Amino acid sequence: MICLIGFMGCGKTTIGKILSEALNEKWIDLDDYIEKKAGKRISEIFKEEGEAYFRALEQECLKQLLQEEKGIISTGGGVIISPENVKMLQKTCTIYLAYPFDILYSRIAGDANRPLATSYKELQERFYKRLDLYEQASQVKIDCKDKSINQITQEILTYLEKIS
Ligand code: S3P
Numbered sequence: 001m002i003c004l005i006g007f008m009g010c011g012k013t014t015i016g017k018i019l020s021e022a023l024n025e026k027w028i029d030l031d032d033y034i035e036k037k038a039g040k041r042i043s044e045i046f047k048e049e050g051e052a053y054f055r056a057l058e059q060e061c062l063k064q065l066l067q068e069e070k071g072i073i074s075t076g077g078g079v080i081i082s083p084e085n086v087k088m089l090q091k092t093c094t095i096y097l098a099y100p101f102d103i104l105y106s107r108i109a110g111d112a113n114r115p116l117a118t119s120y121k122e123l124q125e126r127f128y129k130r131l132d133l134y135e136q137a138s139q140v141k142i143d144c145k146d147k148s149i150n151q152i153t154q155e156i157l158t159y160l161e162k163i164s
Contacts, residue, residue, distance in 0.1 A: 001071055002160070003089055005134055006097035007127055008077040008114055009107035010144065011152070015097060016074035018153050023160075026071035030079065033061050042076075046115035059085055066092060078116070080133035089137040093163070095156055096138035099145055101127045139163075 002019065004012040013029055020027030031042055034057050038045050045054045059082050065073055066088055079085050101124055108117045117123065135141065140159050144152050 001066055001068060001073055001092045003066075003073045003075055003092055003094040004097060005075050005080060005089065005094055005137060006077065007099070007101075007104050007130065007134070008117060009104040010077075010097040010099050011149065012074040012077075012097060014149060015152060015156070016072050018149065019156060020072045022153065022157060023072070026068075028065055028071055028073050030058065030061060030065065030073055030075045033065065034058060034076075037061060041113070043113055043115050055082060058082075062088060077130075080130060080137045086133060086137045090139075093160070094138040094140075095159070096134045096141040097144050097152070098134070098141050103145065 002023075002025075004016050004019075006012055016027050016029065019025075034045070034054070035041055038057060040048070042054070045057070055078070058076060058079060062073075062075070062079060062085055065071075080089070104127070105120060105123060108114055108123070109120075111117045116126065142152060142155055142159075147155070
C-alpha cells in the first residue's frame with residue numbers, strides 16, 4: 001500500500017486521487033473510511049466522542065486498510081500521533097508531502113470540516129510537534145513548496161519507479 005502523510009492542507013486527498021488514476025490502483029481516503037464506519041462526520045465524532053475516540057478509530061481503520069495488497073491511502077494529518085501507526089506506516093510505502101506552515105495555514109484557516117483547524121498559534125504548535133513524526137514515519141519526503149500538483153505527482157511516480 002502507498003500511504004500519503006502530511007499536515008492538514010498538504011494535498012493528500014488531491015494527490016492520492018491523481019496517483020490512483022496514474023497507477024490504476026484503488027484510492028481510499030482514511031477520513032472517509034472512518035466516517036463510514038462511524039456513521040457520522042469527523043467533526044461530529046470530535047464533538048460528540050472526543051479526540052481520543054477518533055484516534056482509536058483512526059488506528060483501527062488504518063490497520064484494516066493496510067491489510068489490503070494494493071492501493072493508495074490518503075491519511076489524516078494526525079495519523080502519525082500514534083506510535084503504533086508510525087510503526088505500521090514505516091512498514092509500507094509512506095510518502096510525506098511537506099510544505100512550510102504558512103502555506104498550509106492559508107489553506108486550512110477557518111475550515112469548519114476540520115475540527116483541529118483552530119488559531120494560528122495553536123496550529124503552528126501542532127505543526128512543529130508533528131514534523132519529526134512525519135519524517136520518521138515516511139520513506140520519502142517530497143518538498144512541495146512552489147511545485148505544481150503535476151510536478152509533485154511526477155516526483156512521486158519517479159520515486160515509485162525507482163524503488164519498484
Ligand atoms: C486531523 C486532520 C484531518 C482529520 C482530523 C484530524 C489532524 O485530516 O483526520 O480532522 O489531527 O491533523 P486532513 O489532514 O485530511 O485535514
